Amino acid sequence: xxxxxxxxxxxxxxxxxxxxxxxxxxxxxxxxxxxxxxxxxxxxxxxxxxxxxxxxxxxxxxxxxxxxxxxxxxxxxxxxxxxxxxxxxxxxxxxxxxxxxxxxxxxxxxxxxxxxxxxxxxxxxxxxxxxxxxxxxxxxxxxxxxxxxxxxxxxxxxxxxxxxxxxxxxxxxxxxxxxxxxxxxxxxxxxxxxxxxxxxxxxxxxxxxxxxxxxxxxxxxxxxxxxx
Amino acid sequence: xxxxxxxxxxxxxxxxxxxxxxxxxxxxxxxxxxxxxxxxxxxxxxxxxxxxxxxxxxxxxxxxxxxxxxxxxxxxxxxxxxxxxxxxxxxxxxxxxxxxxxxxxxxxxxxxxxxxxxxxxxxxxxxxxxxxxxxxxxxxxxxxxxxxxxxxxxxxxxxxxxxxxxxxxxxxxxxxxxxxxxxxxxxxxxxxxxxxxxxxxxxxxxxxxxxxxxxxxxxxxxxxxxxxxxxxxxxxxxxxxxxxxxxxxxxxxxxxxxxxxxxxxxxxxxxxxxxxxxxxxxxxxxxxxxxxxxxxxxxxxxxxxxxxxxxxxxxxxxxxxxxxxxxxxxxxxxxxxxxxxxxxxxxxxxxxxxxxxxxxxxxxxxxxxxxxxxxxxxxxxxxxxxxxxxxxxxxxxxxxxxxxxxxxxxxxxxxxxxxxxxxxxxxxxxxxxxxxxxxxxxxxxxxxxxxx
Numbered sequence: 001x002x003x004x005x006x007x008x009x010x011x012x013x014x015x016x017x018x019x020x021x022x023x024x025x026x027x028x029x030x031x032x033x034x035x036x037x038x039x040x041x042x043x044x045x046x047x048x049x050x051x052x053x054x055x056x057x058x059x060x061x062x063x064x065x066x067x068x069x070x071x072x073x074x075x076x077x078x079x080x081x082x083x084x085x086x087x088x089x090x091x092x093x094x095x096x097x098x099x100x101x102x103x104x105x106x107x108x109x110x111x112x113x114x115x116x117x118x119x120x121x122x123x124x125x126x127x128x129x130x131x132x133x134x135x136x137x138x139x140x141x142x143x144x145x146x147x148x149x150x151x152x153x154x155x156x157x158x159x160x161x162x163x164x165x166x167x168x169x170x171x172x173x174x175x176x177x178x179x180x181x182x183x184x185x186x187x188x189x190x191x192x193x194x195x196x197x198x199x200x201x202x203x204x205x206x207x208x209x210x211x212x213x214x215x216x217x218x219x220x221x222x223x224x225x226x227x228x
Numbered sequence: 229x230x231x232x233x234x235x236x237x238x239x240x241x242x243x244x245x246x247x248x249x250x251x252x253x254x255x256x257x258x259x260x261x262x263x264x265x266x267x268x269x270x271x272x273x274x275x276x277x278x279x280x281x282x283x284x285x286x287x288x289x290x291x292x293x294x295x296x297x298x299x300x301x302x303x304x305x306x307x308x309x310x311x312x313x314x315x316x317x318x319x320x321x322x323x324x325x326x327x328x329x330x331x332x333x334x335x336x337x338x339x340x341x342x343x344x345x346x347x348x349x350x351x352x353x354x355x356x357x358x359x360x361x362x363x364x365x366x367x368x369x370x371x372x373x374x375x376x377x378x379x380x381x382x383x384x385x386x387x388x389x390x391x392x393x394x395x396x397x398x399x400x401x402x403x404x405x406x407x408x409x410x411x412x413x414x415x416x417x418x419x420x421x422x423x424x425x426x427x428x429x430x431x432x433x434x435x436x437x438x439x440x441x442x443x444x445x446x447x448x449x450x451x452x453x454x455x456x457x458x459x460x461x462x463x464x465x466x467x468x469x470x471x472x473x474x475x476x477x478x479x480x481x482x483x484x485x486x487x488x489x490x491x492x493x494x495x496x497x498x499x500x501x502x503x504x505x506x507x508x509x510x511x512x513x514x515x516x517x518x519x520x521x522x523x524x525x526x527x528x529x530x531x532x533x534x535x536x537x538x539x540x541x542x543x544x545x546x547x548x549x550x551x552x553x554x555x556x557x558x559x560x561x562x563x564x565x566x567x568x569x570x571x572x573x574x575x576x577x578x579x580x581x582x583x584x585x586x587x588x589x590x591x592x593x594x595x596x597x598x599x600x601x602x603x604x605x606x607x608x609x610x611x612x613x614x615x616x617x618x619x620x621x622x623x624x625x626x627x628x629x630x631x632x633x634x635x636x637x638x639x640x641x642x643x644x645x646x647x648x649x650x651x652x653x654x655x656x657x658x659x660x661x662x663x664x665x666x667x668x669x670x671x672x673x674x675x676x677x678x679x680x
Binding site (some may be wrong): 020102171 | 474477478479480482483485488505513533546549554555574577578581585615
């Protein structure tokens with residue numbers, strides 16, 4: 001996957017870590033160290049995703065975002081914040097951010113979210129489809145039925161939403177936090193391995209007895225549903 | 229009513245009322261005795277004066293002069309209330325303006341007797357004195373004390389009226405006093421309550437009058453000032469410490485991740501980095517919770533409460549944990565009814581998640597979550613059948629970084645219950661830990677939230 005990312009972050013070490021990681025993931029990365037430069041770059045050139053720190057010298061992150069949106073730039077923005085409370089998340093999202101990540105974060109979490117944002121901006125994939133498919137796994141969003149080949153799989157409502165989310169993002173890494181936010185609408189870390197157990201339960205239902213497993217664990221990051 | 233009667237203020241009101249009543253009664257009684265004795269003395273003096281006049285005429289002109297004096301009703305015996313009787317040697321009345329002359333009349337000082345002054349009337353109380361004359365006859369002088377009776381009746385009427393008035397005024401005054409005391413103490417108590425609920429800006433309104441209440445108010449406000457300062461400092465330290473530590477922890481995690489990409493997957497170095505990463509995550513989780521806790525406790529977070537079905541919140545969280553519990557061999561059950569409360573779903577979910585997480589980690593093989601309402605509000609209970617927490621440690625367990633002697637002392641466990649308690653307080657509710665009703669070992673966490 002490739003694309004152009006703008007990172008607006010004043011902490012050099014953190015910026016370097018993000019830039020390096022994204023570069024290794026085949027992204028082209030520009031970096032601005034303060035809000036004013038960031039705003040200039042964001043309105044001057046085309047980016048796939050903007051990563052914006054909440055607290056910046058010269059111009060606050062929220063102001064940058066409002067100015068970017070006011071300039072008619074619709075590029076997805078992911079806000080980073082050290083404040084890490086639900087207050088800031090809600091404020092960020094209502095001010096026009098597309099996603100929110102609190103520091104400290106793992107790079108895998110950031111990468112997964114950037115990829116989701118980048119794809120959201122590209123022409124619609126399966127988002128509008130009534131039946132989602134991954135290899136011989138089929139999920140019918142209208143009749144709410146799941147089949148693997150000829151086998152009908154009984155799933156509970158929450159498992160259905162979990163599988164639906166994984167299928168909508170097939171081929172992409174989804175993190176535990178992303179699942180918690182999208183499937184359960186919780187924005188805190190319930191700790192332990194709450195999500196892992198849900199996944200392994202779902203995995204038993206769709207992959208047990210199959211020659212090719214579809215639901216993969218990505219070590220240190222999360223999960224990926226794909227046909228490889 | 230019983231509570232009202234045994235309350236201090238009611239006691240005080242009653243005492244003040246009784247004291248006022250008693251003092252007024254005593255004053256009236258003394259006044260009556262005093263006035264009665266003055267009237268009595270006046271009457272007695274009058275009697276003696278008449279007697280002296282009569283004796284003077286007797287010594288002037290003997291028995292005939294006396295008789296003439298009496299018959300003519302001269303001088304002071306002109307008074308119709310005065311009666312005079314002159315008795316012969318055998319007690320035969322010689323001269324008498326009485327129907328029945330009194331018997332056994334004292335000598336020396338005027339004494340009380342019964343005398344019938346007019347026919348057709350009952351003998352009335354009178355004051356009389358007897359004087360034995362040298363010729364053997366006896367002179368009796370007296371006065372009807374009818375007016376004294378009038379005075380007694382009038383006084384009784386006046387006393388009745390006074391007592392009725394006194395009762396009313398004393399009662400009103402006592403009640404007013406009780407009300408004032410109640411209101412002042414309530415104002416102080418309300419401030420103390422606000423302080424206890426975390427509103428450290430609460431102060432008692434000042435009134436510079438210099439009495440005991442004023443003293444209490446001043447000391448209360450000084451204490452509040454001090455608490456405010458200390459808590460503010462503590463929160464500032466805790467909050468900024470957590471905040472400042474997060475960036476280094478973020479960089480630590482980043483460095484570990486970077487290092488991990490450069491070592492072979494199955495090497496010892498990779499394993500060490502994995503462990504370091506886990507510790508960094510644990511540290512980060514604690515810092516996040518500490519930061520959130522300080523924000524919750526200082527109530528500086530935005531109020532995002534909205535009408536929320538607490539029963540559904542419980543069911544959702546139980547559903548989230550159910551596979552984990554099953555995996556750990558724990559039966560996790562939820563009994564909830566739909567119940568609308570004004571709540572921040574995210575915070576209440578988080579609080580519940582902490583309680584269930586605790587029960588999974590430290591409880592037994594059974595967890596019951598219930599959500600019901602009682603007259604005081606909504607009640608969510610999370611009960612387990614683990615070893616529980618000893619009664620004496622329960623209140624300490626909800627303090628931040630509490631260290632208990634039993635197994636609930638793993639790193640990071642110190643903030644969970646404090647967080648739940650802070651969420652409860654923020655919603656105007658409470659968190660209580662108790663033992664199981666059936667007396668079996670286990671812990672019951674009771675989260676109370678006010679109904680909408």
